[in-house]
Amino acid sequence: MKFVLYVDANSPIHRLDPRTKLYWVLCVFIWSMTFNHPLYTAAILGIVLATLLMSRAIKGVKFATIPLTILIAMCIVLWPLFRREGTTVLLSLGPLNIYYESLLYAVAVGFRLTAMVLAGLTLLVTTRIEELEAALVKLKLPYPIAFGVSAVFRFIPTLMGDAHMVIAAQRARGVDPLRGSLVTKIKNSALIVAPIFMTSMRRLSTLPLAMESRGYTPTAKRTYLIQLKMRPVDYIYIALSTALTATFIYMRLNGIGVIYPHYI
Amino acid sequence: MSTLIELDDVWVRYRMARDYALRGISLKIREGDVVGIIGPTGAGKSTLAKVMCGIVPNLEPCDEFRGYVSVCGLDTREVPVGIICRRCAMVFQDYEAQLFRTSVELEVAFGPENLGLEPSEIERRVKWALELTGLVGLERRYTYALSGGQKQRLAIASVLSLQPDVLVLDEATSDLDPRGKLELFQVIKKLIEARIIKAAVIIDHHLDKLAQLANRIVVLKNGEVIDEGTPREVLTKVELLKSLKLEPPQVTELFHRLGHTRDKLPLTIDEALEHTKNLRARKPERTEVSKVDKVLSLRDIWFYYVPSEWVLKGINLDVYRGECLGIIGQNGSGKTTLANIIMGILKPIKGRVTLLDQDVTEKGPTARIGIIGYVLQNPDYQIFNRTVYEELAFAPKHMNLPPDEVDRRVKHVAKLVGIEHLLDEDPFFLSKADRQRVAVASVLTMYPKILLLDEPTTGLTPGETRDLMDLVMKLNRELGMTVIVITHDMNVVARYCTRVVLMKSGEIVIDTDTRTLFKNIELLRQNYIEPPQIIEYTVRALGEPYLTVDELIQHLER
Ligand SMILES: Nc1ncnc2c1ncn2[C@@H]1O[C@H](COP(=O)(O)OP(=O)(O)OP(=O)(O)O)[C@@H](O)[C@H]1O
Ligand SMILES: [Mg+2]
Numbered sequence: 001m002k003f004v005l006y007v008d009a010n011s012p013i014h015r016l017d018p019r020t021k022l023y024w025v026l027c028v029f030i031w032s033m034t035f036n037h038p039l040y041t042a043a044i045l046g047i048v049l050a051t052l053l054m055s056r057a058i059k060g061v062k063f064a065t066i067p068l069t070i071l072i073a074m075c076i077v078l079w080p081l082f083r084r085e086g087t088t089v090l091l092s093l094g095p096l097n098i099y100y101e102s103l104l105y106a107v108a109v110g111f112r113l114t115a116m117v118l119a120g121l122t123l124l125v126t127t128r129i130e131e132l133e134a135a136l137v138k139l140k141l142p143y144p145i146a147f148g149v150s151a152v153f154r155f156i157p158t159l160m161g162d163a164h165m166v167i168a169a170q171r172a173r174g175v176d177p178l179r180g181s182l183v184t185k186i187k188n189s190a191l192i193v194a195p196i197f198m199t200s201m202r203r204l205s206t207l208p209l210a211m212e213s214r215g216y217t218p219t220a221k222r223t224y225l226i227q228l229k230m231r232p233v234d235y236i237y238i239a240l241s242t243a244l245t246a247t248f249i250y251m252r253l254n255g256i257g258v259i260y261p262h263y264i
Numbered sequence: 265m266s267t268l269i270e271l272d273d274v275w276v277r278y279r280m281a282r283d284y285a286l287r288g289i290s291l292k293i294r295e296g297d298v299v300g301i302i303g304p305t306g307a308g309k310s311t312l313a314k315v316m317c318g319i320v321p322n323l324e325p326c327d328e329f330r331g332y333v334s335v336c337g338l339d340t341r342e343v344p345v346g347i348i349c350r351r352c353a354m355v356f357q358d359y360e361a362q363l364f365r366t367s368v369e370l371e372v373a374f375g376p377e378n379l380g381l382e383p384s385e386i387e388r389r390v391k392w393a394l395e396l397t398g399l400v401g402l403e404r405r406y407t408y409a410l411s412g413g414q415k416q417r418l419a420i421a422s423v424l425s426l427q428p429d430v431l432v433l434d435e436a437t438s439d440l441d442p443r444g445k446l447e448l449f450q451v452i453k454k455l456i457e458a459r460i461i462k463a464a465v466i467i468d469h470h471l472d473k474l475a476q477l478a479n480r481i482v483v484l485k486n487g488e489v490i491d492e493g494t495p496r497e498v499l500t501k502v503e504l505l506k507s508l509k510l511e512p513p514q515v516t517e518l519f520h521r522l523g524h525t526r527d528k529l530p531l532t533i534d535e536a537l538e539h540t541k542n543l544r545a546r547k548p549e550r551t552e553v554s555k556v557d558k559v560l561s562l563r564d565i566w567f568y569y570v571p572s573e574w575v576l577k578g579i580n581l582d583v584y585r586g587e588c589l590g591i592i593g594q595n596g597s598g599k600t601t602l603a604n605i606i607m608g609i610l611k612p613i614k615g616r617v618t619l620l621d622q623d624v625t626e627k628g629p630t631a632r633i634g635i636i637g638y639v640l641q642n643p644d645y646q647i648f649n650r651t652v653y654e655e656l657a658f659a660p661k662h663m664n665l666p667p668d669e670v671d672r673r674v675k676h677v678a679k680l681v682g683i684e685h686l687l688d689e690d691p692f693f694l695s696k697a698d699r700q701r702v703a704v705a706s707v708l709t710m711y712p713k714i715l716l717l718d719e720p721t722t723g724l725t726p727g728e729t730r731d732l733m734d735l736v737m738k739l740n741r742e743l744g745m746t747v748i749v750i751t752h753d754m755n756v757v758a759r760y761c762t763r764v765v766l767m768k769s770g771e772i773v774i775d776t777d778t779r780t781l782f783k784n785i786e787l788l789r790q791n792y793i794e795p796p797q798i799i800e801y802t803v804r805a806l807g808e809p810y811l812t813v814d815e816l817i818q819h820l821e822r
Binding site: 004161162164166173194195202213215 | 344710
């Protein structure tokens with residue numbers, strides 16, 4: 001019954017300014033794209049996991065375990081079929097050669113994607129949506145965009161709550177839209193979608209009216225209740241991330257941490 | 265006193281509408297005014313409110329808008345709503361549609377943020393508005409995790425924080441507990457005295473409460489003002505109000521029926537007591553509540569949404585066949601949560617639910633099919649078919665009944681509920697009162713043994729409320745259906761319920777028959793319940809509660 005990612009805790013990561021965390025996520029993206037050797041991408045995944053542990057919010061990402069495992073498995077199965085370059089043939093399936101290098105590369109990409117997803121999730125489980133919105137505003141994004149981001153996160157729980165009630169109401173009348181064969185499920189999905197669509201449309205169509213009746217005018221200057229403040233520790237994190245980024249790029253340029261030098 | 269809002273001969277016709285919603289309204293709102301607007305459904309009350317805030321014609325499409333509206337000197341046709349609302353702001357009845365921020369605190373801050381106030385001032389106003397609406401402590405709660413009444417309080421708080429000159433409430437207190445409604449009215453009065461707000465316009469059906477707050481009442485019908493004056497001038501026209509299916513204050517009605525002339529009719533309990541001379545009445549008969557055939561039983565139910573924040577704390581409740589049980593209590597006391605547990609939509613953390621001698625604690629709603637019919641507070645969740653006929657046929661069809669039996673049930677229920685003429689309509693485009701009736705009818709076709717209704721009468725006029733509840737009681741009598749109704753409307757409780765359960769912070773504090781409940785007014789007040797006027801009056805004048813005006817009159821000794 002909970003559809004919010006944020007996990008309330010008072011960890012060092014929670015206390016960081018959301019802008020710092022956004023910057024860190026960006027850095028993780030760059031780091032993981034820098035290397036394509038599994039040991040190195042594993043190290044970056046390690047950094048992300050360590051941060052996640054430090055945030056004491058790991059229970060907020062548990063739901064992603066299975067999807068991420070599937071993601072890694074898919075990488076390992078699929079990439080070797082496409083990146084068919086290398087020197088050591090591991091397996092020969094008729095005309096198809098599977099190389100040792102391509103397998104390593106596949107593992108590296110699996111770790112890379114996992115690190116990226118987990119970094120994003122770390123941001124979301126440690127930052128309240130309103131803080132994220134405030135950060136986007138501070139970063140000079142137009143307010144409608146920042147508002148839109150938070151509105152999406154705002155309406156997901158509402159939508160899920162609506163769906164929950166609709167399904168319950170239908171079960172109480174003898175139909176379980178989530179049971180039965182795939183065909184019945186697809187047939188029944190219209191039963192859930194129709195009322196949710198209608199209620200959501202009613203809500204969305206009144207949104208501009210609701211906003212304007214509370215004094216919103218697109219052109220006027222707004223002020224904000226949530227005031228963000230960078231503290232010394234934020235600058236330390238930013239400096240550290242920047243230094244790591246520089247180091248990692250330097251390493252890559254010198255051919256360290258790569259399986260295929262000419263691929264990302 | 266200076267004029268804040270002026271309407272001069274305003275005509276409104278909505279897009280595609282055949283008829284005018286307003287026909288030549290002229291009205292002035294002056295400083296210090298509290299204007300009550302009353303009238304039957306479709307009279308144009310909401311349109312009038314929207315016209316005052318410039319929403320009509322700026323944001324809602326009209327084919328025709330004639331006349332002139334000025335709000336603090338601004339012509340509403342020339343200024344956007346975002347600016348007008350700083351002078352005249354409105355709370356709508358549908359609270360869900362007004363909440364769009366993540367947390368309670370930010371919802372209230374949205375207005376002041378738009379005004380460009382300093383962060384410290386925004387913070388001060390948020391705190392102030394939350395205090396006035398009784399939401400302190402919920403600042404960081406996400407808005408979807410609030411109870412219905414708490415959401416409505418939030419909608420009010422987030423308009424109060426704008427501190428407009430004129431505050432417009434369009435049936436915006438329908439989901440508040442009775443005490444909360446009274447307190448909110450007192451808050452408005454104080455704000456006007458302190459000149460933080462300069463005037464208020466209130467659309468409401470509770471005329472006895474309006475009488476204490478308003479200095480002027482406007483009666484609307486078919487888009488026209490048919491009467492206007494002080495509460496005393498208007499609310500003593502008992503016959504007129506009744507012809508509009510409105511409920512005059514109960515003491516006013518009583519004295520009117522006792523033959524007093526209009527100039528001597530009281531509006532408040534104190535006035536009524538002053539007028540009371542040699543009133544004698546036989547004691548009302550005690551209606552015994554039968555406690556033999558247990559249909560539903562809850563044992564030591566505990567529940568939380570967030571670990572260790574208990575919302576239900578050891579509920580014990582037995583429901584007997586054929587009774588009409590009312591569940592009342594403060595906003596957020598756990599009534600809807602309890603209903604969801606009874607239905608198996610939520611599973612208790614601890615405790616047992618027994619239905620017709622079967623343990624259904626671990627079973628979902630499917631185990632209740634045909635036994636309990638649940639009408640949700642928001643009927644839209646339960647309406648999903650294209651025609652009313654299909655809607656009613658849905659449940660019996662899935663109970664695998666033969667087609668002619670399904671058809672028979674649909675026709676039978678449609679006739680009972682009085683929606684035969686709507687069977688081919690698309691339920692989504694019906695009025696709220698009709699949708700409510702379709703929702704009730706759609707569970708009735710299962711012929712349930714128990715009917716569970718969560719605030720079935722909010723948003724309905726007194727006339728519609730009576731029609732709906734009369735229907736429910738007809739089923740109760742004729743089919744022996746057990747009725748459980750959650751409500752904030754104490755008139756519904758007094759008129760229809762045989763037994764009442766009062767909840768407070770997740771516990772049942774009183775469980776007794778209706779008459780005993782209303783005897784102890786002090787205790788009720790402590791639990792945020794305001795008894796109906798006639799009950800408080802009879803307790804004070806006769807030492808005995810009479811539940812309705814009819815009951816008192818039947819027992820009078822002349
Ligand atoms: N999804 C949720 N998550 C967390 N808390 C919730 C959730 N839904 C309700 N609550 C809280 O549980 C308590 C009981 O809520 P409930 O909806 O049962 O109240 P209620 O008695 O029906 O109130 P009302 O009269 O306002 O409808 C409230 O304090 C509410 O804030
Ligand atoms: Mg409720």
